Amino acid sequence: MAEVQSAFEGAGAVFDMVVFGGGSGGYAAALRGAQLGLSVALVEKDKVGGTCLHRGCIPTKALLHAGEVADTAREGEQFGVQTTLAGIDMAGVNRYKEGVVSRLYKGLQGLVRSRGITYVEGTGRLVSPTAVEVAGTRYEGRHVVLATGSVPRSLPGLTIDGVRVIDSDHALALDRVPTSVVVLGGGVIGCEFASIWRSFGADVTIVEALPHLVAAEDEASSAMLERAFRRRGIAFHLGARFSGVETTDEGVRVLLENGAGLDAELLLVAVGRGPASAGLGYEEAGVAMDRGYVLVDGVCQTNVPTISAVGDLIPTLQLAHVGFGEGIMVAERLAGLDPHPIDYDGVPRVTYSNPEVASVGLTETGAASRYGADRVETVVYDLAGNGKSQILKTSGFVKLVREKDGPVVGIHMVGARVGELVAEAQLIYNWEAYPSDVASLIHAHPTQTEAVGEAHLALAGKPLHSHG
Ligand code: NAI
Numbered sequence: 001m002a003e004v005q006s007a008f009e010g011a012g013a014v015f016d017m018v019v020f021g022g023g024s025g026g027y028a029a030a031l032r033g034a035q036l037g038l039s040v041a042l043v044e045k046d047k048v049g050g051t052c053l054h055r056g057c058i059p060t061k062a063l064l065h066a067g068e069v070a071d072t073a074r075e076g077e078q079f080g081v082q083t084t085l086a087g088i089d090m091a092g093v094n095r096y097k098e099g100v101v102s103r104l105y106k107g108l109q110g111l112v113r114s115r116g117i118t119y120v121e122g123t124g125r126l127v128s129p130t131a132v133e134v135a136g137t138r139y140e141g142r143h144v145v146l147a148t149g150s151v152p153r154s155l156p157g158l159t160i161d162g163v164r165v166i167d168s169d170h171a172l173a174l175d176r177v178p179t180s181v182v183v184l185g186g187g188v189i190g191c192e193f194a195s196i197w198r199s200f201g202a203d204v205t206i207v208e209a210l211p212h213l214v215a216a217e218d219e220a221s222s223a224m225l226e227r228a229f230r231r232r233g234i235a236f237h238l239g240a241r242f243s244g245v246e247t248t249d250e251g252v253r254v255l256l257e258n259g260a261g262l263d264a265e266l267l268l269v270a271v272g273r274g275p276a277s278a279g280l281g282y283e284e285a286g287v288a289m290d291r292g293y294v295l296v297d298g299v300c301q302t303n304v305p306t307i308s309a310v311g312d313l314i315p316t317l318q319l320a321h322v323g324f325g326e327g328i329m330v331a332e333r334l335a336g337l338d339p340h341p342i343d344y345d346g347v348p349r350v351t352y353s354n355p356e357v358a359s360v361g362l363t364e365t366g367a368a369s370r371y372g373a374d375r376v377e378t379v380v381y382d383l384a385g386n387g388k389s390q391i392l393k394t395s396g397f398v399k400l401v402r403e404k405d406g407p408v409v410g411i412h413m414v415g416a417r418v419g420e421l422v423a424e425a426q427l428i429y430n431w432e433a434y435p436s437d438v439a440s441l442i443h444a445h446p447t448q449t450e451a452v453g454e455a456h457l458a459l460a461g462k463p464l465h466s467h468g
């Protein structure tokens with residue numbers, strides 16, 4: 001930031017809150033804390049906005065949107081529009097992506113400035129339960145909020161060289177469309193990049209150790225995504241374990257434990273993200289940790305009373321919006337308010353691939369183990385019956401999971417743009433709505449939200465545009 005306050009200016013003061021890390025979790029804590037009248041120092045070694053803004057959510061969704069534009073150009077004929085895809089100008093795509101990031105970055109810098117937060121640029125270290133040190137200067141706080149985030153993980157013996165074997169940071173910075181890629185890991189990052197590169201014309205093969213893509217989702221959603229990816233020509237090996245990678249003249253040969261060898265220009269490693277906590281002084285300050293994650297209670301307080309922690313650093317869902325929620329909750333608690341602990345099941349989850357996968361609440365399996373299989377009811381509303389989805393030529397479904405005679409406890413969706421439908425789904429889950437509550441609401445026609453309404457009509461025993 002241009003008007004970064006020098007380390008010297010902040011020295012000597014005791015802040016109400018020293019926030020260590022300026023990503024989604026940290027900057028949300030800082031902004032909310034300042035709004036509540038706390039004096040706040042925010043320490044960041046790179047750029048405020050962190051992974052989400054610079055290396056995660058925002059740039060990948062820009063690439064996914066460029067992919068959607070490419071698919072639309074390629075498929076114009078299906079709608080009677082004469083378009084052809086002449087090609088992908090990756091420099092142009094990257095300019096567009098960087099334009100989005102830089103506008104948001106400017107806006108965020110302005111917000112931090114306008115709230116009177118002391119922004120400290122530099123690499124910090126926790127040096128006591130109440131202080132972070134940056135370039136020899138101690139920033140003392142009544143409270144410290146750890147928010148140093150996460151980094152891409154690799155596997156033992158697998159070296160990410162950034163050229164042929166890359167992680168998501170390298171993938172975002174790529175200046176060309178690869179001809180072929182093997183994606184190791186069929187989770188959220190793996191499926192989103194597979195989708196992007198396929199839209200841009202690459203040959204893509206996913207290798208996933210578990211029996212399904214996006215395995216944390218309801219099995220029906222995984223199966224639907226697999227069907228859609230197969231139709232799009234994205235190859236995948238499920239239940240396949242990686243055994244090694246060799247470099248070849250053309251790129252890499254990825255070896256699987258079953259003896260198969262997959263040749264490609266690049267290998268993207270997307271096997272999860274791990275906490276960024278090593279060497280930052282956490283253990284020395286007495287903070288309880290588990291495999292690098294900082295452990296917290298239901299309101300993000302660590303075992304050290306002056307230290308809280310939020311975001312990817314703690315073992316909750318690694319999502320930017322979870323970081324926002326945790327940061328806000330901690331700031332409110334430190335300001336003397338009494339915020340509710342977060343119900344993590346009620347956090348919406350979206351994979352922004354083509355098609356999108358979105359969900360909130362429990363999967364059918366999760367509900368069965370919580371309530372007992374005979375206490376769970378489900379309904380699947382096929383997007384084939386939804387006018388707007390037919391107009392968009394997308395297929396998929398809305399699946400509801402309900403506790404028998406009780407509220408809706410899970411909503412799972414697959415299809416184009418269903419990420420936007422999760423807003424209504426999260427109200428239904430979090431307000432513990434019954435199917436009949438939602439069935440009585442009239443949904444606008446023709447929209448995809450109608451599919452949410454129709455699924456509830458069906459579950460309430462009065463289906464309109466579906467059999468049952
Ligand atoms: P992930 O945990 O979602 O997926 C990693 C996948 O790699 C798993 O399915 C796992 O079974 C597989 N895997 C691990 N070891 C393997 C091996 N040896 N061989 C084959 N497969 C193996 O992690 P991912 O996709 O890297 O994302 C990291 C975090 O970032 C996640 O928590 C995710 O939620 C978050 N994220 C969220 C996004 C969103 O909300 N749209 C977008 C991107 C990331």
